[in-house]
Amino acid sequence: MTKTHTRSLLITGAASGIGAAIARRCAGPGTALLLHTGTNAGALDTVAADCRAAGSDTITALGDLAEPSTAAGLVEQARKSFGRIDQIVSNAGKAAKAPFGAFTQDDLMRDLASMPGAFAALVTAALPDLETSPQGRVVAISSFVAHVHGKAGTLFPTTSAAKAALEALVAALALQLAPHGTTVNAVMPGFTRKQGGGHLAVSSDTLSAAIAATPTGRLTEPGDVAAAVAFLLSPEAAQITGTTLRVDGGLTLG
Template sequence: MTTRILITGAGSGIGAAIARRIAAPGKAILLHTGSNTAALDAVAAEARAKGARVETMTGDLTDPALPSALVGAAQAAFGGLDQIVSNAGRADKTPFGAMTEEAMTRAWEMMPLAFFRLVDAALPALRASKQGRVVAISSFVAHVYGANGLTFPATSAAKAALEALAKSLAWQLGPEGVTVNCIAPGFVRKDAGGHAATSRETMESAAAITPNRRIGTPEDIAGMVAYLLSDEARHVTGQTIHVDGGLTL
């Protein structure tokens, strides 16, 4: 039986690592990115080489029409949709006094509102699936404020809202066998040339405040996503799992 999966923000970093980790025969994956089509095509080629069937799609998740279009594209290409990994997001450390209302609105639209639109469009497919899974990528910034001297007001608020929505959805879909969980990474190493909200020096110093004394990798997060999408995790739902080296202890 083929498992049909949608991954947002799959052109680099955590999303790309998830695509590589779960790609295998019997997997049909729709990969999304905002605009970096060259990077997304490279990830898609790697996933296809591992035996997965792969389609790609680009677009801005703040566009109200895009989430439902992604769900529709997956259903049209694969005949249905079983699992969603809501990964796309962008960290913003702009403090109060400098942060604009537009920046706050964009954070909301890109993360919790896009998540709502995705799952709302996918509800019939998730309910019909025998492998229904939803995984949302949150962040330690929804739980720890001022880690390594950094604050992320807009991102913290957006990720906290994302987690609240996921828990509500888990409660609603639990009786139908669909699981919904969040993963909250700690500091994660970025791809070379990719977007980073903090400097390289700040990221490296973050290892000193992380109990296991290292920065996470996208592969660390991808491994947990793979587990939550699997049948082995069928009794795990409504959780926020911290994959952060102990940062939130």
């Protein structure tokens, strides 16, 4: 790592929506970024160009995080390019709306592999760095569907299971890394407006119901989530660990 890099950050699912907003929010001089997407290379290149323009040393990578080797490969690429990895944002994942009777065992296993499984693989590969970094941070992007079910007519059984498991892993890792000064947290968005070609989990007909179900009367914006993530990655959040920060406009209050 060159002297100009004060931290290196890996963000998965960074081509659009929340992941792209996080990348742009965190970009700047002194921050080295590895931005990942599954297949959306063109959109990721656009985000990467914006991050470079903001002053970040930025590289990109493609890969299916449901495949066990992908996560370790991302961590190794960050090490080779930047010397170490200080922070991870585990964001990649899609909402699956299929109810019981429609989803298969393979569907469930894939959601578990691509969200909590990928998170576990990423942090396991990065453990030596996370245990020694002076600014170690891990943030996982969860979802309101881990806590409430059927809001505004939506039901996501396999995604709910995956995100609940993700939050459990966050708590366990937070305890393990706390003695090393590395914090581990989750951010839980509510109904979020998708941007830049991101996966749309609900139809446009559902959006008005989603807004009505949210006490603040609006959808969560990707920038709302990015601001929360940027704070948790910052030195000011050094005493916050093992928590799930709700950025949902009060959606899960009742």
